[in-house]
Amino acid sequence: MSSPPLAPPAQPAQPDGPGRAAAQVSPPGSPTVIRASGVGKKFVAYHKRATSLKERFVRREAANGDDFWALRDIDVQIGRGQTVGLAGANGSGKSTLLKVLAGILRPTHGEVAVNGRIASLLELGAGFNGELSGRDNVYLNASLLGLSKREIDRLFDSIVDFSELRHKIDDEVKHYSSGQYVRLGFAVAVHVDPDILLVDEVLAVGDEAFQRKCLDKIAQFRSEGRTILFVTHSLDLIESMCDRILVLESGNMIFDGQPAVGTKLLRQRLGSLPVEGVAVPYDLAPVKPTAVTFSHSPGSPAQVQYDPGEQLTVSVELDLTDHAPPHVYLHVEIMGQGEIPIWMMETPAGGISPGPGLSVVDFVVPRLPELLGAFAVNVRVSDASTGQPVTARRFEDLFGVSGLQGAGLLRVDYEARLRR
Numbered sequence: 001m002s003s004p005p006l007a008p009p010a011q012p013a014q015p016d017g018p019g020r021a022a023a024q025v026s027p028p029g030s031p032t033v034i035r036a037s038g039v040g041k042k043f044v045a046y047h048k049r050a051t052s053l054k055e056r057f058v059r060r061e062a063a064n065g066d067d068f069w070a071l072r073d074i075d076v077q078i079g080r081g082q083t084v085g086l087a088g089a090n091g092s093g094k095s096t097l098l099k100v101l102a103g104i105l106r107p108t109h110g111e112v113a114v115n116g117r118i119a120s121l122l123e124l125g126a127g128f129n130g131e132l133s134g135r136d137n138v139y140l141n142a143s144l145l146g147l148s149k150r151e152i153d154r155l156f157d158s159i160v161d162f163s164e165l166r167h168k169i170d171d172e173v174k175h176y177s178s179g180q181y182v183r184l185g186f187a188v189a190v191h192v193d194p195d196i197l198l199v200d201e202v203l204a205v206g207d208e209a210f211q212r213k214c215l216d217k218i219a220q221f222r223s224e225g226r227t228i229l230f231v232t233h234s235l236d237l238i239e240s241m242c243d244r245i246l247v248l249e250s251g252n253m254i255f256d257g258q259p260a261v262g263t264k265l266l267r268q269r270l271g272s273l274p275v276e277g278v279a280v281p282y283d284l285a286p287v288k289p290t291a292v293t294f295s296h297s298p299g300s301p302a303q304v305q306y307d308p309g310e311q312l313t314v315s316v317e318l319d320l321t322d323h324a325p326p327h328v329y330l331h332v333e334i335m336g337q338g339e340i341p342i343w344m345m346e347t348p349a350g351g352i353s354p355g356p357g358l359s360v361v362d363f364v365v366p367r368l369p370e371l372l373g374a375f376a377v378n379v380r381v382s383d384a385s386t387g388q389p390v391t392a393r394r395f396e397d398l399f400g401v402s403g404l405q406g407a408g409l410l411r412v413d414y415e416a417r418l419r420r
């Protein structure tokens with residue numbers, strides 16, 4: 001843990017008033033206490049720890065040799081008193097962002113300004129010296145956070161009580177369990193009277209009773225108007241405790257806003273929810289799938305009813321602004337009832353290059369499979385050059401194969417026989 005230099009408020013308090021911009025990043029009248037501008041963080045490849053096969057694979061594609069960007073072009077301002085949840089898949093950059101905001105990692109690009117005392121509970125072990133006792137680590141950490149010895153003396157018992165580690169406080173912390181590490185770290189972080197509390201997902205390490213205690217403490221901090229940024233995989237927790245959610249994906253901030261909207265997006269991204277109407281800030285997307293139509297051949301009259309074996313063309317209309325990526329990748333899922341994907345279709349790997357304005361992409365299926373049912377369509381758009389998602393939309397327009405009833409059933413030949 002460290003105490004980054006105090007910087008002047010990046011965005012000083014402004015009088016409330018109509019037309020005040022950026023109300024979301026900072027409630028009216030509340031000054032910005034953390035501001036990150038254009039923050040990028042690059043790691044050098046030989047330091048990389050690939051934690052999953054997928055990560056290794058994705059990185060090899062993206063890293064292009066030696067460098068790996070764990071964060072790209074992050075702009076965020078957090079207003080005093082906000083409780084912000086930071087979410088995203090493993091490896092998306094959450095811990096790196098917290099460390100950069102805490103001043104423990106220096107960003108490769110961009111700037112971070114902090115106004116107030118930050119206390120942070122970062123990844124396991126960060127900030128602790130294993131050779132020292134719990135007691136010495138309390139003194140070391142609290143002094144790094146700016147407390148004098150006398151202040152720490154005064155708080156020491158309360159810290160140890162909170163951690164429930166009195167029996168081990170004179171043992172070297174290298175003999176602590178991961179849960180015990182976290183308990184001590186959290187106890188110190190919440191006792192130093194921080195203006196800003198950063199908490200990584202380490203809380204999940206402790207037992208349930210301790211987690212409850214930590215959450216109560218976070219709720220108390222929230223009611224005291226302190227600023228909290230915490231990482232969690234619990235989207236329910238974000239919905240119940242946070243004013244705002246930040247969602248990271250592959251080092252990019254893909255969402256910043258209302259918890260209810262962000263958690264929905266994330267559930268979709270993590271595959272636990274189907275894509276729906278306006279999943280991503282659709283209105284702002286530089287490439288919008290505006291319509292889906294069904295017909296026999298590209299350009300022929302619309303048709304919603306088909307027989308197995310017939311040809312089907314699914315046409316996706318796209319509207320691109322001037323800011324659209326030059327190469328666009330489309331992923332189309334044909335969905336049965338009960339949100340079961342039946343099949344999917346994609347543009348070639350390099351994407352397509354429609355250019356600004358309206359265009360149509362036709363997916364021609366020469367022979368419909370032996371399927372029965374009614375189908376809806378999900379369309380996802382990404383930037384073919386970077387792989388970054390642009391937007392997603394669900395179309396309720398249905399087409400049917402041999403009737404509009406059913407749930408995407410496969411038609412097979414069979415006989416029913418009685419045997420006794």
Ligand SMILES: Nc1ncnc2c1ncn2[C@@H]1O[C@H](COP(=O)(O)OP(=O)(O)O)[C@@H](O)[C@H]1O
Pocket residue numbers: 043044047048049050051055070088089090091092093094095096097
């Ligand atoms: N010190 C480091 N050196 C090299 N790569 C790192 C380092 N720290 C993190 N990374 C990589 O950066 C990416 C983001 O990591 P991290 O911020 O820990 O993600 P998260 O906390 O969201 O799981 C991961 O791919 C991780 O392997």
Ligand SMILES: [Mg+2]
Pocket residue numbers: 094095096200201
């Ligand atoms: Mg992490």
